[in-house]
Amino acid sequence: MHMNMHRFRARVFLRSISLCKSKWHQHHGAQIHFSQNRTSTGPGFVEFETEPSMQMQVLKALCSGERKKASDLLLDFGSRTHSLTADDFLHIFKYCARSPDPLFVMEIRRFMELKGVSMNIICSSLMIEALCKGGCLEEAFHVMDSLGGSQCLYPVLPLYNSLLGSCTKMQSLIQANKCLDIMEKKIVGRSEVTYTELLKMENLGLQPSCHTYNGIIKAAVSHGNVGDAIGVLKKMQQKKLKPNDSTLATLSITCSKALQLDLAEAFLNQISECLYPHPYNALLASCDELNQPERAVQVFAKMKQKKVLPNIRTCELLFSLFGVVNAPYEDSDILSQVDAAKRINAIQKDMATNGIKHSHLSIKNILKALGEEGMIRELIQYLHLAENLFIYQNPSSGTHMYNTVLHYLVEAKESDMAIAVFKKMKLCGCNPDSETYNIMIDCCTIIQSYRSACLLISMMIRKGFCPVICTYTAIIKILLEDDNFDEALNLLKQVKLDGIQPDVLLFNTVLKQACYKERIDVIEFIVELMHREKVPPDPRTCGYVFSAYVNSGFHSTAIEALQVLSLRMISEDGNILGEEKKFVNEFILSEDLSAESQILKLFEDSEDELAVGLLNLRWCAIAGFPICESADQSLWARRLEGKRF
Incomplete structure (x- = not known):
């Protein structure tokens, strides 16, 4: 690989000689003056008073037209000097850029590569300038291709301007567009500068090609800058340029992934010919994620219409x-x-x-x-x-x-x-994995086999899977079906000891059976345990507790419990004295007939607990019961809090 690389570099160097030969002879037809003691702004004058002897000797030879001597001095210096940096060649690069001397600048580059000396941004810029002024645009493109990655794009941007300027002066739009295509690759690293670059092109009198616009759009999209990409797309439309199908497909896929379905479908509809189903698949996937099968039907119909397989x-x-x-x-x-x-x-x-x-x-x-x-x-x-x-x-x-x-x-x-x-x-x-065992333990609730459930748990543990909350829920459910409330409550305590956070489904499993069996003691134990574990109730919790008290004939307590649980659904601290105070006047105590309709709209926003809580409290108010605005004000809640379970 090392040998092949040197062969490639040699080919590039030889090609540069053939490309630049005529320019070199034209330049050296003029007389070059040399002065050791003074500085001039002319292109052939260089100040040597403070230069190191190596650079002075090489520059003196170049200015005298002694090319072979300059090359020999360069090689001789390389054999005598062990550590070199780009700064050791800086003023030679400056001379080559002013002259210009594209031939010698390529020779310096080859020499530096052989010696393992890295180019810096300044030397690279001067080299580009020398090549561009010397008409060696192809070589300049090769140099640019090795520069301007995402980490050093900003320092390299002036080099693009140098290339573009040279192309413009030579009235070479083909070369200019090639330059813009190098640039597209570099912009992929920092797509936020695309607008800046388009303005620079236009200021130089260049009209970026349709291909260039497409490349810039893709560069922006690759970094998630869809807004920038759409901005460039609008610029294309102003110039009556049509983006190609692959660009539209890229935009559609990106918008689909961002769940912007209208925009994704709009881009998809503009594609004249699509050979692959990928943009359609992306839009179908978004329809699936957002549960919009109706839109998916239209997308699939268009896919069939355009004969996309x-x-x-x-x-x-x-x-x-x-x-x-x-x-x-x-x-x-x-x-x-x-x-x-x-x-x-x-x-x-x-x-x-x-x-x-x-x-x-x-x-x-x-x-x-x-x-x-x-x-x-x-x-x-x-x-x-x-x-x-x-x-x-x-x-x-x-x-x-x-x-x-x-x-x-x-x-x-x-x-x-x-x-x-x-x-x-x-x-x-x-x-089987953990999910398999938990499904089969849940199956044991159907056949009411506590023994089978315990065997499955034993197998599960031996295979290295630990019981989770749904495992305990299934076991407790089996115990409750046998009216074994004591063992179920003991197992409930074990959940906490095992470091597992109980959830509302587990508590509701106990409340449901306690309601059916009219076990008020269990109902109150679970309600207080939920409060202590900071597990908010849900609508089912409210229903089980309310029904348990009503079935036992404690109607006033049922209303009070319903209010407390509803408050805990609405607010984490169980009160509507703070920001939620507006709920009291707007929804709960309002005499406006549309109040309930407004509450029901909350279901559309998936705020089920809030909606049910407000409806419960409004129902209590309509029934003539005083509204409790804080769970702490409830005698029932304070009684449960003070009980020793």
Whole structure:
């Protein structure tokens, strides 16, 4: 590699000699004067009074036209001097830039490379100037290509201007645009200077080509500066230049990733010909993430209209988008299941037409869609397909697929089928993970087998997986079904001892059964424990506690408890005396008939707890009960806080 590099450099040097030969003879047709004691501003005069002897001798030889002597002096100095820096050649570079002398500047560069002397920005700038003035633009492009990375772009920017200026003086727009294309590569490192550079080009009288604009847009996009890219795009439109399809595709993909779907689709629609589905896939992925299947239908229709062939990624996204009909708005029914089956079959038919084979993700998305629709028979059929395609050849790849199937079987309360799938999973060499064990422990709540759950926990621990909050929730649920509240509460304490933070789902599991069994003592214990653990209640918490008191005939306490829990849903400290004070007048005590409609709008913003809390308090006020603005004011809350559980 080292040898090849020197050969390449030699070729560059020889080419520079041929390119610059005529310019050199033209220049040396004129007489060059030399003075050792005084300085002149003329291009051939150099001040030597303070120069080191090596540079003085080389410069004297150059000014006298003794090229061979200058070269010999340079080589002789290199053999006698062990440590050299770029500064040892600085004034020679200055002379070459003023003269100009592109031939000798290339000789210096080759000499420095052989001696391992690194160029600095000043010497590089002077070298570029010498090459440009000498008409060796191709060589100047080669030098520029080795400079101007992301860390040193700003010092190098004047060199671009030097190149552009030379191109302009020589009326060489072809060379100028080549220069702008070097520049595009460097701007990738610091895309924020693109506007600056466009202005410099225009000030020099250059008109950047369409290709140049496209390169600058891509450079800006590569660093996430979409705003800058769009600014350059507008400049193109003002000049009636059309961006190429690859630039539009890049912009569309970037906007899709930023979830700017309108902008992404607008760029996508401007593409005249798209040979690859990547920009469409990016937009489909964003539609999937934002749950906008309606827009995805339009995107896929345009893809088909423009005859863009899908790939496996397209199909994976289509299964995710269209495999489920109603989620998350409605439960599945027979009609939605039939519709889902049609969609899945249609996508698979398209795959067969285009010769696309299933991937792990496409099968996983189908399994998820079938599970969401409750299509258990089809779920098992596609599991068999996954086993034949992937799992039997590579058992480790099947864990996630089995977990998906097991989850939906347990959700559908198909415990026998889930147990059979779990056994088959282990037999085919697919190792269960923590998620698998927790799903099967949850399955034990269906068959009401505390013993099986304990065996699974034992297996889980032996495999190196620690119980998590959902593990305890499932075990406690089994104990509560047997009315074993004492053991369930002991296990609840163990959760804290194990350093696991309890969540509202765990507490609601206990509250639900305590409400059903009218265990007020357990209800009050859990409510206070939630308060001490700073776990805010949710609407289900309010419902279980309220119903428990009502069922036991404690109606006033039920209202008071409902208010306290609602306040704790609205505010972390359980009061609306501070910033939330506006809720009292605007929503809770307001006589305006539109107050409830305004509260219901909070559901649209996913502020369910706030909306339910406000509705509960408003209902209490309408029923004629005094509103408690702070949980600390409640006698019920203070009584629970003072109890020793």
